[in-house]
Amino acid sequence: MIVGSIARRYAKALLSLGLEDQSQEALARQLDELAHTLGQSAELREALGNPIFPLSERKATMEALCTRLALTRIVRNFVMLLLERGRVLALPDIARELGVMVDAHAGRVRALVTSATPLGPDLEARLRVALEKRHGKKVLLEKLVDPTLIGGLVTEVGDVTCDGSIRYQMEALKAALLPAG
Amino acid sequence: MRSLWAALALGAVLVLGGGTATGQPAGQPGAGGPAKAGALRPHRAGLPKARPAGAPHAKGALHGKGAAHAKAAPGGGHGGGHAVHVNWYRASPPPGESQPFLATLFNFIVLGLLLGRFGYPPIRDFVKARHETISKDLADAQRLRAEAEARLKEYEAKIANLDHEIATLLQGIRAEGEAERARIIAAADEQAQRLRRDAESTIAQDMKRARHEIEQEAVTAAIGTAERILRERITDADQRGFVERYLVSLATEAPGATPTPPGRGAA
Known part of the structure; x- marks a missing residue:
């Protein structure tokens, strides 16, 4: 919760910077790309987040990474600030919060859809329409396939999860059949 | 003197x-x-010279x-x-x-004075001490005798009441034994009942737990079998039907509510 609060404060500050020149979408995308890269490599996280390494070396490493990812100056300065304050490992949380804020600012909502089998284009379009109608916002679908669901699908929009999978029904049936205790 | x-x-x-x-x-x-x-x-x-015969000399x-x-x-x-x-x-x-009789008397008086002056005090002290010792011994002896007689009377009284005391003691011992026996039997009965209740409770708990485990195993096995059958038999058409029903529930149910899972109602 403390990390989430900190992440929201940093994301809000970066969003305010992006709103000044309407570059919040690019900032969110670049920060998400950097967080994704950071999440891919444990060695990179160790090199950037461990205070045993000199700050100058960590800054040099981050600078090289930003150059390779072609990040803007605002994002570079932002991640350097995180390095100086020892908050660089909170970067994935900040990126997620920034994405939520940018989507909210743009009137969008992200929906994570997990299905037992891949959805066809028509079902995906119908699902997006149904979710937009239900939440009253534009929906960005993020799709996952999980065969353990057996059948059906699960949607997660913000904090709301709608589980329509066969696995959930079987678990509910099992809980209903088993006596309490 | x-x-x-x-x-x-x-x-x-x-x-x-x-x-x-x-x-x-x-x-x-x-x-x-x-x-x-x-x-x-x-x-x-x-x-x-002419002493009569038989007269002592x-x-x-x-x-x-x-x-x-x-x-x-x-x-x-x-x-x-x-x-x-x-x-x-x-x-x-x-x-x-x-x-001369006066000389003899004088000697006798001198002898008596000397004896009275130097011999009498030690003899007097000795006799006095001896008298006191004997008196004390006599008093002690009387006291001891009185005590012995009192003790003898006491023992005689005890011996006289010995049979009665023995009978009383035996009666008391028998009564205590009976009471102890009754107490032990009552305690044993209570312990047996408690053990029986504990055993019955344990058996009931074990049976309940075993029943629950059997039911859980049966349900788990049934659910596992059902899942296995569903995995084997669900087709793409079924998957599409599940999504269709989910979309219908999304459209018909209130926002925030969990959509009706597929397989219920229309299934």
């Missing part, structure tokens, strides 16, 4: 009396005190000078009425006369 003086005076009277005895038969044995005292030596020369008997007159006395006895001559003070008595 008084008794000593009295003894001395009595001795003196006896000596004087012995020395002035008159009319004493010559044949009386031992009359006048012991001859060894030396106060008056017997006048052997005056012993009667009065070797230590006092004889005055008149013993010489025994020669003329018939039957060997003294004649009555003759005074005995006592040598009171003559330092050199003639032969046949005793030593």
